Amino acid sequence: MNTPVLEARQLAVGIGGHQVCRALDWRVSAGESWAILGRNGVGKSTLLATLAGFRAQQRGFLAIAGLPLPHTGPGADLRAMARIRGFLSQHQFDPFASTVLETVLVGRHPHLGRWDWESDADRRIAEAALHELDMDGFAERDVQTLSGGERQRLAVAQLLTQEPQLFLLDEPLTHLDLSHQVAVMEMFARRASQGAATVAVLHDPGFAARYCGRALLLFGDGEWLAGPAAEVINAANLTRLYGHPLRELCADGHRWFVPR
Amino acid sequence: MPNRRRALLVLAALVGVALLSLFVALAAGSMTVAFADVLRAIGGYGDGLAIEVIRGLRLPRALAAFACGGLLALAGALMQVLLRNPLADPYVLGISGGAAVGALTAMLAGLTLAIINLFAFAGALVAMLVVFGLAHGDSSWTRSRLLLTGIIVASGCGAVVALIMSIAPEEGLRGMLFWLMGDLGHSVSPWPALAILALGLLAMQPFGRELNLLSRGDTLALALGVSVTRVKFGIYALASLLTAVAVTTAGSIGFIGLVVPHLVRLTMIRLGWGNDQRLLLPASALFGGSLLVLADTLARTVIAPQQLPVGVLTALLGVPVFLFLLGRQPNERK
Numbered sequence: 001m002n003t004p005v006l007e008a009r010q011l012a013v014g015i016g017g018h019q020v021c022r023a024l025d026w027r028v029s030a031g032e033s034w035a036i037l038g039r040n041g042v043g044k045s046t047l048l049a050t051l052a053g054f055r056a057q058q059r060g061f062l063a064i065a066g067l068p069l070p071h072t073g074p075g076a077d078l079r080a081m082a083r084i085r086g087f088l089s090q091h092q093f094d095p096f097a098s099t100v101l102e103t104v105l106v107g108r109h110p111h112l113g114r115w116d117w118e119s120d121a122d123r124r125i126a127e128a129a130l131h132e133l134d135m136d137g138f139a140e141r142d143v144q145t146l147s148g149g150e151r152q153r154l155a156v157a158q159l160l161t162q163e164p165q166l167f168l169l170d171e172p173l174t175h176l177d178l179s180h181q182v183a184v185m186e187m188f189a190r191r192a193s194q195g196a197a198t199v200a201v202l203h204d205p206g207f208a209a210r211y212c213g214r215a216l217l218l219f220g221d222g223e224w225l226a227g228p229a230a231e232v233i234n235a236a237n238l239t240r241l242y243g244h245p246l247r248e249l250c251a252d253g254h255r256w257f258v259p260r
Numbered sequence: 261m262p263n264r265r266r267a268l269l270v271l272a273a274l275v276g277v278a279l280l281s282l283f284v285a286l287a288a289g290s291m292t293v294a295f296a297d298v299l300r301a302i303g304g305y306g307d308g309l310a311i312e313v314i315r316g317l318r319l320p321r322a323l324a325a326f327a328c329g330g331l332l333a334l335a336g337a338l339m340q341v342l343l344r345n346p347l348a349d350p351y352v353l354g355i356s357g358g359a360a361v362g363a364l365t366a367m368l369a370g371l372t373l374a375i376i377n378l379f380a381f382a383g384a385l386v387a388m389l390v391v392f393g394l395a396h397g398d399s400s401w402t403r404s405r406l407l408l409t410g411i412i413v414a415s416g417c418g419a420v421v422a423l424i425m426s427i428a429p430e431e432g433l434r435g436m437l438f439w440l441m442g443d444l445g446h447s448v449s450p451w452p453a454l455a456i457l458a459l460g461l462l463a464m465q466p467f468g469r470e471l472n473l474l475s476r477g478d479t480l481a482l483a484l485g486v487s488v489t490r491v492k493f494g495i496y497a498l499a500s501l502l503t504a505v506a507v508t509t510a511g512s513i514g515f516i517g518l519v520v521p522h523l524v525r526l527t528m529i530r531l532g533w534g535n536d537q538r539l540l541l542p543a544s545a546l547f548g549g550s551l552l553v554l555a556d557t558l559a560r561t562v563i564a565p566q567q568l569p570v571g572v573l574t575a576l577l578g579v580p581v582f583l584f585l586l587g588r589q590p591n592e593r594k
Contacts, residue, residue: 052483054482079484089477091479092476092477095344095475096340099529110484
């Protein structure tokens with residue numbers, strides 16, 4: 001069996017007259033880490049929402065683990081899809097007070113039956129996820145009292161309890177300090193080495209080059225470029241991508257890109 | 261953290277509270293009956309007058325109060341999830357306004373009690389369909405659009421109500437005022453309301469986790485496999501129906517639907533049980549019902565033989581409680 005986790009053929013995605021990508025041919029296989037790079041407003045989040053099945057594509061074929069998207073209609077099993085594909089949103093909402101443990105346990109929803117309550121096993125999964133995000137001792141805290149970075153780590157922990165095969169991450173490093181940025185990227189790299197696939201919208205090409213083996217560049221006019229990070233992430237492409245001259249620096253064997 | 265066993269224990273305790281409140285309502289009044297005699301009278305034994313007063317007058321009224329309180333609290337809790345706003349109440353989308361227009365029109369025409377109730381129910385349904393039709397126009401379900409449409413429809417209904425009252429004959433005004441305040445004196449039979457309350461609670465139980473997810477945002481709910489549009493429509497329809505039945509039974513009783521879910525949620529958080537709709541919805545219904553039974557008992561005894569509209573009492577009690585809750589929220593963040 002060699003079904004890609006995510007497959008796009010001649011995919012066209014647009015929003016409000018703006019073309020995000022045109023004729024995108026793209027395969028994401030198990031074990032791969034992808035970065036999506038592009039300017040503000042280029043449609044990275046729109047593309048990610050389309051890949052997650054939240055909105056329909058304009059044209060073309062899109063499938064997650066062989067299930068064609070959009071995954072709607074009476075026969076669609078949304079919970080089965082949620083066991084395969086996880087999505088980290090850019091924004092978290094906490095209009096009501098709630099504990100951290102309760103919030104992280106929410107990720108178990110697709111694994112539980114309609115009448116089930118969360119079991120001790122679910123609770124252990126949730127606690128392990130909190131531990132992995134350096135949030136031991138937070139379980140009883142009210143989510144409304146968390147700082148921005150803590151809330152973001154909680155959202156990542158929630159995604160881990162979902163245990164998907166495909167992680168779609170919209171700016172996973174938002175609000176995180178440097179050490180937690182590195183920790184989260186390493187954590188997702190570990191997940192990929194264990195057989196998951198990750199697709200992350202990132203704003204730092206250095207992080208993309210360091211932690212993601214592959215990259216998809218969105219140029220804003222429907223043009224795109226996909227391939228191994230070592231090939232597509234370079235100063236010339238990034239200068240065109242961001243519309244600002246960039247320089248490549250090398251330190252400790254990693255490539256970093258700084259604006260001129 | 262809530263689990264099934266703890267939830268059942270809490271609900272069992274609240275059922276006890278509800279039974280207690282019903283006992284108080286049956287015993288209290290212009291003719292005081294001892295607790296032991298209350299039990300015997302329910303069974304149909306003992307003093308004939310006591311049987312008549314308790315089984316014929318107080319029991320239906322207390323049950324109607326319980327049903328209305330439960331319906332309003334449940335509808336309020338559902339609206340708060342739907343609008344993702346802890347300050348939403350069952351009337352925010354104009355349903356009570358529609359019911360008021362229907363009821364007062366029937367009163368103006370001098371129709372009988374049963375027809376007035378029918379008109380109230382029809383008015384509530386019309387308001388619900390109008391708000392839904394207007395807000396759903398572009399097939400999106402944005403909260404601000406739903407909320408704004410509801411508020412506009414409610415204020416439109418308010419204008420019509422004012423118009424009816426200004427042209428109504430003097431002697432009809434008191435009845436209209438009592439209806440608007442909320443009053444259990446004109447409820448016909450408690451059983452339809454009780455049945456709808458039970459059905460509503462049962463219908464929502466299997467969707468508890470879905471509601472928890474919806475209260476945390478549509479994207480998260482979608483990502484975790486909730487059929488967001490369908491569940492939201494279900495909540496809207498159910499909450500509207502519950503509210504319509506409540507206002508048909510007792511007019512627009514204020515504050516139960518707003519304060520009770522809020523109070524229950526706050527208590528659950530304080531006790532470390534989290535904010536879980538699987539416990540919150542039935543707990544709100546039981547607590548709201550008990551509260552309205554007690555408030556109504558107070559309303560018909562405090563200046564007896566004169567009766568107060570129970571809506572006045574719930575508002576008088578509700579306003580300070582709500583301001584207190586609102587005032588201490590920022591302190592919790594620190």
